[in-house]
Amino acid sequence: MTSFSFRETMMTHLLLWGNAYAQIIRDGRNNIMAxxxxxxxxxxxxxxxxxxxxxIYHAYTDEVPGEQNKDIYFRRDEIFHIPGLGFNGLVxxxxxxxxxxxxxxxxxxxxxxxxxxxxxxxxSGVLEHPGVLKNPEKIRENWSDVYGGPxxxxxxxxxxxxxxxxxxxxxxxxxxxxxxxQFGVNEICRIFRVPPHMVQDLEHATxxxxxxxxxxxxxxxxxxxxxxxxxxxxxxxLLEAEQDQYFPKFNVDGLLRGDYASRMQGxxxxxxxxxxSPNDIRRLENMNLIPAEKGGDDYYLNGxxxxxxxxxxxxxxxxxxxxxxxxx
Numbered sequence: 436m437t438s439f440s441f442r443e444t445m446m447t448h449l450l451l452w453g454n455a456y457a458q459i460i461r462d463g464r465n466n467i468m469a470x471x472x473x474x475x476x477x478x479x480x481x482x483x484x485x486x487x488x489x490x491i492y493h494a495y496t497d498e499v500p501g502e503q504n505k506d507i508y509f510r511r512d513e514i515f516h517i518p519g520l521g522f523n524g525l526v527x528x529x530x531x532x533x534x535x536x537x538x539x540x541x542x543x544x545x546x547x548x549x550x551x552x553x554x555x556x557x558x559s560g561v562l563e564h565p566g567v568l569k570n571p572e573k574i575r576e577n578w579s580d581v582y583g584g585p586x587x588x589x590x591x592x593x594x595x596x597x598x599x600x601x602x603x604x605x606x607x608x609x610x611x612x613x614x615x616x617q618f619g620v621n622e623i624c625r626i627f628r629v630p631p632h633m634v635q636d637l638e639h640a641t642x643x644x645x646x647x648x649x650x651x652x653x654x655x656x657x658x659x660x661x662x663x664x665x666x667x668x669x670x671x672x673l674l675e676a677e678q679d680q681y682f683p684k685f686n687v688d689g690l691l692r693g694d695y696a697s698r699m700q701g702x703x704x705x706x707x708x709x710x711x712s713p714n715d716i717r718r719l720e721n722m723n724l725i726p727a728e729k730g731g732d733d734y735y736l737n738g739x740x741x742x743x744x745x746x747x748x749x750x751x752x753x754x755x756x757x758x759x760x761x762x763x
Contacts, residue, residue: 449663453519454518458473477492633652
């Protein structure tokens with residue numbers, strides 16, 4: 436697996452099941468050789484009588500060579516575990532399970548819409564006959580076969596023997612069918628704290644607020660998940676001696692960059708106030724660096740700024756400036 440595929444798989448497990456697990460393979464020197472993702476629905480964390488955490492992996496398939504239909508026990512130091520939101524200190528809760536009622540409403544609306552269009556996008560009703568029918572089920576089936584389904588929508592009905600049709604259910608616009616479907620999209624976005632415009636819902640998006648919504652997504656949605664990854668790496672993958680020397684950090688600076696004009700204005704402020712060099716800016720913009728001998732690593736400061744109480748002191752301290760002032 437590539438690095439991106441591994442992180443994508445772990446993130447999918449984390450979002451859908453609330454936990455992401457990977458088996459840690461180490462060599463004789465305790466160096467990590469590989470990480471094997473494990474299906475989270477087959478992992479069961481627990482504590483022994485001494486309070487030590489261990490993991491049980493129910494290998495009921497052929498995913499583990501030579502290990503079929505048996506439980507595999509792992510020590511805590513053999514599992515890379517990224518938990519989501521939880522309250523028992525062992526596992527995280529699945530966002531899907533926590534929001535199952537909201538998702539159930541959305542699924543019910545989808546099922547209703549499917550049945551609605553299956554019946555030709557026409558509301559159900561009653562066929563009235565002036566007399567007594569010997570076989571009403573046959574008439575109902577014939578009606579559904581001839582006028583049901585989307586292919587028969589708006590087809591002209593022919594009624595015989597004085598029969599009449601009366602609708603008895605509300606049209607979808609009266610029962611707010613479309614608005615309910617739209618609410619379902621927002622509800623799912625709300626579960627994962629994703630701005631609606633990122634799932635192509637541009638109803639309330641404008642050119643002026645999409646940039647800020649994207650930055651808000653990085654700060655309030657993406658960053659908490661990245662912190663979970665970073666702290667799990669520190670906890671499970673780095674030895675105690677390594678934790679004093681290394682630390683993981685996801686670089687999201689590229690996602691926080693504003694538009695070109697705003698970036699250039701910010702860079703100009705950094706140059707004039709001495710906390711950015713030309714090469715600092717070129718690194719942020721993925722540009723080739725200027726050689727150090729040509730001033731690429733130099734820091735500049737605007738010398739025109741003085742404290743209010745120091746105004747005029749520079750002239751008094753400069754004898755040449757004082758002589759010039761007297762001659763005038």
